[in-house]
Amino acid sequence: MQISGRAKLFVPVVIFLSMLALLLFGLGRDPNLVPSALVNRPLPEFTKPDLFDASATVSSTQLRGGIFVVNVWATWCPPCHAEHPYLVEISERETDITFVGVNYKDDADAARAFLQERGNPFKFSLTDLDGSLGIDLGVAGAPETFIVDSTGTIVYRHVGMIDNKVWATIFAPLIAKIQ
Amino acid sequence: MIPELGNFALMLALCLASLQAVVPMAGSFTNNQLWMSLARPLSSGLWVFMVLSFSCLAYAFLHDDFTVAYIARNSNTLLPVYYKFAAVWGAHEGSLLLWVLILATWGYAVSLLSSNLPLDILARVLSVMGIITSGFLAFLLFTSNPFERLLLNAPTEGTDLNPLLQDFGLIIHPPFLYMGYVGFSVAFSFAIAALLTGRLDAAWARWTRPWTNAAWAFLTCGIALGSWWAYYELGWGGWWFWDPVENVSFMPWLVGTALIHSLAVTEKRGVFKSWTVLLAIAAFSLSLLGAFIVRSGLITSVHAFAVDPARGIVLLTLLLLIIGSSLVLYAIRAPVVMGTATYGSWSREVFLLINNIILVVATAMILLGTLFPLIHEAIYGEANRVSIGAPYFNALFLPLMALLAMFLGLATFSRWKKTSLDYFKQQTGKLLLAAVSLGIVIPFLVTAKVNMGAMFAVILALWIIGSIAKDVVSKARNKQNLLAGLRSLSLSYCGMQVAHFGFAIVVLGICLTSHYSVEEDVRLATGESISIGKYEFRFDGVVEREGPNYTANSATIQVFQNGEEYLTMHPEKRIYHARGDVQTEADIQIGLFRDLFTALGDPRGDDAWVVRIHVKPFVIWIWMGAFIMALGGITAILDKRYRSKKLVNSPVLEAGVMQPVLEH
Amino acid sequence: MNKFIALMLLCFSLLATSTFAAIDDLTFTSPEAEVRYHQLIDEMRCPMCLNANLSGSDAPIAADLRAEIFKQIQEGRTNPEIIEFMRARYGDFIMYRPPLNRGTVLLWFGPGALLLAGFFILRRMLAAAHAAPATEKLSTEEMQQLNSILDDSKD
Known part of the structure; x- marks a missing residue:
């Protein structure tokens, strides 16, 4: 009886230590990351105006049969400016990947001028003026980048800037796997 | 020069705190009177250097010394002078300095107001406070030094204090909140000292009670001020969001409330000692957990400080050392046998235990809800993150508080040891009928609409207020007239009733605002x-x-x-x-x-x-009620018996069978 | 680390003005629709913000999602349909009221179970207290001491 009574008093320290382990686990994670519900789901269907030709459209059916990197960007977003040179460089290097630019809630004239001046990494450029495609893609802001495989399934969503290191450590291995 | 002086004072404070942590404690084990008696001067010295250090930072703020990195980040020449002063605690480093200053202040207060404490107990209490202070001073000096200089390229203008903080709320909310958080370190230190000494008796409970009340009253005000600040500053008309940072301030409050009630039983009846001492440890541990969560960036929150993950590891280590060792000490030293006193089914002891159960379950619920996103992620991965917010907390917290309010009304009439069921029926029958009928009729008459939530709230509030009024009148009636009767009531009894009345006001404020806005x-x-x-x-x-x-x-x-x-x-x-x-x-x-x-x-x-x-x-009633509760806590501290020297080491008291003054 | 910096940049670029509650003027088809709208935007989390609901955030994405919810309510969609729409895009993360499933049983029922356990333990303690012999008579000496203390603290 005496022993079991004493053992009970160890319950608080056991609870505390397990909580501490949980907190330690918590420190290693990125608290601001918002998970995507769209990974392993098909790319949502859409038909949106072409950025360079308002009378033409780009639709999701065109994004089939290859690997696509869909980049959500805008001229009002500073990190998009920062990642742009990397996108240009990578798109020139990785010729078997199709880059798609979703110009998100932006001024189309400014976007066109931006791409003409700094280089255009995108094979397809579409405008999402009202942000509805953004909502369908579950984006929280810009830049965000999605990898779509040849079956039209989203395999990865990246929040924030892309640079050479991000590409080499995250994108390249994933793309090598699905190729 | 002044910032260097502040930094130097901080280092000296660390030296004194380390001495305070070791010397009196060692003296208490070797029965060295001189070493033990060093506790008082050391804690005064520590306090003086903390005040000096804090004043240096404040001076540098007021003189726009932007060569100090912390000031360059958090001030600006255009900032009004009172915000420059409050900006001292406007971000992580300075607020931690305030935290440690307040810790030193509580230690100093204990050393001043402890004339009725045996020297060995005082030495141990102050040593434990010295240990906590040294830990946090080291953390402050080595990871978060507010005096760090920008030697190259010091800016000529600061980047300004976050505009959200440029408000009267910043001036008063953090000091009150920290006084509360850190104040629980006193109850904690008394608990550790009692465990070390093996004297976990009614006298221990009596020494702890005023300190716990004081910390609790500060925390009550601090939380209320914070909620009021959010209400008028954030501009969304809400006053409580169940944000993790709000939750971590609320958990020590709930456990502190439980502690106040369980200390009453331990003092008056000598029972539930192990439970009470655990609550004393838990209240301060939850304060420390709060400091960790706010300062480590563990959980996203609107109020969290800008963070550096490396600090999180250091803080976690500090938590492990302070809380871990105290809980191990608890497991080894806390008494296993229950108190000798007996109590019946409807005794006051039982009602206070019910209070404790509800408050501790509410705390556990909030802790679970706050940490659940982490638990879920540990099991299901980061792709399946969940959010826990107001809908969850309200759904579980409000029924618990309703339960608490129902029992509170009943408990008012309960007696120590045993209360007969007939007595309850006789006391509460009419009261319950009146509360229910008025609670249904009044909201309907005023608004001409049936609103179940509002009715329920009014019934509960009337039930509590009615039981308080009835009890006060019946206690005061024995004297020649009501005024003399009221005067004869002890301050601790008055404090209790005032605090309970405040609770009823809070209940009314919360429910009527949410239903009728x-x-x-x-x-x-x-x-x-x-x-x-x-x-x-x-x-x-x-x-x-x-x-x-x-x-x-x-x-x-x-x-x-x-x-x-x-x-x-x-x-x-x-x-x-x-x-x-x-x-x-x-x-x-x-x-x-x-x-x-x-x-x-x-x-x-x-x-x-x-x-x-x-x-x-009725939205103001929420904060008005909270201040009334705090007032109740302060009133109870003023009770004479906490100053009566005669009670120290009284064998009768330690036997744990003392009857409350009130019952006679 | 780069990722961290990028994210910080992202946050500052978009969050700089999101510290205050958004105020929209909307005209609803019915008072019920208005109540539903406010309930939904209160219970959904802004995916961009530190920890704010859609109604309490002025982040652009929060404004878009509010507009989307408003549109769907005006189109006559039910609450479960709207919630499903959001969850399909943003996951359970967007709900401040986590759905009850295998993973959240502990969350929803844990506190209730703890309360019952508490009352169960209380009952057992009471039974034990009843069983214990109630001998706690004070000696004459102790009684005198007690009286002197009580008199002392009463004056």
Whole structure:
């Protein structure tokens, strides 16, 4: 009886230590990351105006049969400016990947001028003026980048800037796997 | 020069705190009177150097010394002088300095007000406080030094204090909150000292009670001020969001409340000692957990400090050392046998235990809800993150509080050891009937609508207030007249009833506000108006106005009551120059029975703006009730018996069979 | 680390003005629709912000999602349909009221179970207290001491 009574008093320290382990686990994670519900789901269907030709459209059916990197960007977003040179460089290097630019809630004239001046990494450029495609893609802001495989399934969503290191450590291995 | 002096004072404080941690404790084990008696001078010295260090940082802030990195990040020459002073605790480093200063202040207070404590107990209590202080001083000096200089390229202008913090709330909310958080370190240190000494008796409970009440009263005010600040500053008309940072301030409060009640049983009846000592450890541990969560960036929150993950590891280690070792000590030394006193089914002891169960379950629920996203992620991976927010907490917390309120009314009539069921029936029968019928009738008469939630709240509040009134009158009636009777009541009894009355007021405020508030977001052109109840709000346009460090769009809203001109309100939208931040300043007209709340949104077209207008009945009662509760806590401290020297080491007291003064 | 910096940049670029509650002027088809709208935007989390609901955030994405919810309510969609729409895009993360499933049983029922356990333990303690012999008579000496203390603290 005496022993079991004493053992009970160890319950608080056991609870505390397990909580501490949980907190330690918590420190290693990125608290601001918002998970995507769209990974392993098909790319949502859409038909949106072409950025360079308002009378033409780009639709999701065109994004089939290859690997696509869909980049959500805008001229009002500073990190998009920062990642742009990397996108240009990578798109020139990785010729078997199709880059798609979703110009998100932006001024189309400014976007066109931006791409003409700094280089255009995108094979397809579409405008999402009202942000509805953004909502369908579950984006929280810009830049965000999605990898779509040849079956039209989203395999990865990246929040924030892309640079050479991000590409080499995250994108390249994933793309090598699905190729 | 001054910042270096502050830094030096901090180092000396660390030296003194380390001595305070070791010497009196060692003295208490070797029975060395001299070493033990060093506890008092050491804690005074520690306090003096902390005050000096804090004053140096404040001086540097007031003189715009932007060579100090912390000041360059959190101040600006244009900042009004009172905000420059409050900016000392406007971010992580300085607020931690305040935290440690307050810890040293509590230690100093213990050394001043401890003439009735045996020297060995005092030595151990102050040593434990010295251990905590050294830990946090080391953390402050080595990871978060507020005096760090920018030796190269010191800016000529600071980047300004976050505009959200440029408010009267910043001046008073953190000091009160920290006084509360850190104040539980005293109860904690008494608990550790008692465990070390093996003297976990009624005298221990009696020494701990006033300190616990004081910390609890500060924390009550601190939380209430924070909630009030959010209400008028954030401009969304809410006052509690169940944000992790709010939750971590609320958990020590709930456990502290449980501790106050369980200390009463331990002091008066000598039972539940192990439980009480565990609550004393838990209250301060939850304060420390709160400091960790706010300062480590573990969980995203609107209020969290900008963070560096490396600090998190250091803080976690500190937590492990302080809480871990105290819980191990508890497991080894806490008494296993239950108290010798017996108690019956409806005794006051049992009601206080029920209070403890409900408050501890509420705390566990909030802890679970706050940490659950982590638990879920550990099991299901980061792709399946969940959010826990107000809908969850409200759904579980409100029923628990309703249960607490029901038992509170009953408990008012309970007696120590045993209360007969017939006595309860006789005391509460009519009262219950009156509370229920008035609770149904009054809201209906006032609003002409049936609202179950509001009725339930009014019934509970009337039930509590009625039972308090009945009990006070019956206790006072034995004397010649009511006034003499009231005078004969002890202050600790009065404090209890005042605090319980405050609780009823909070219940009323929360429920009536959430059920009866009217909230409108409307587009108003100049000259247009909107009516809510007996009030009419006419929008008279927006003018630009220059503040000390911002430019404001200031609206004029003319309010009419029953068709007559009543008052003019000026909600603003400010752009702060230094950071370009936009900030809404709601204009609130506070009233005892309703607040009028206006906030300015965006322009729509030529002279139209979107305006948020709320009429919030009884919202001030939430904070009024909280201050009444704190007042109750303070009143109870003033009770004479906490100053009576005679009680120390009284064998009768230690036998744990003492009857409360009140019952005679 | 780069990722961290990028994210910080992202946050500052978008969050700089999101510290205050958004105020929209909307005209609803019915008072019920308005109540539903406010309930939904209060219970959904802004995916961009530190920890704010859609109604309490002025982040652009929060404004878009509010507009989307408003549109769907006006189109006559039910609450479960709207919630499903959001969850399909943003996951359970967007709900401040986590759905009850295998993973959240502990969350929803844990506190209730703890309360019952507490009352169960209380009952057992009471039974034990009843069983214990109630001998706690004070000696004459102790009684005198007690009286002197009580008199002392009463004056």
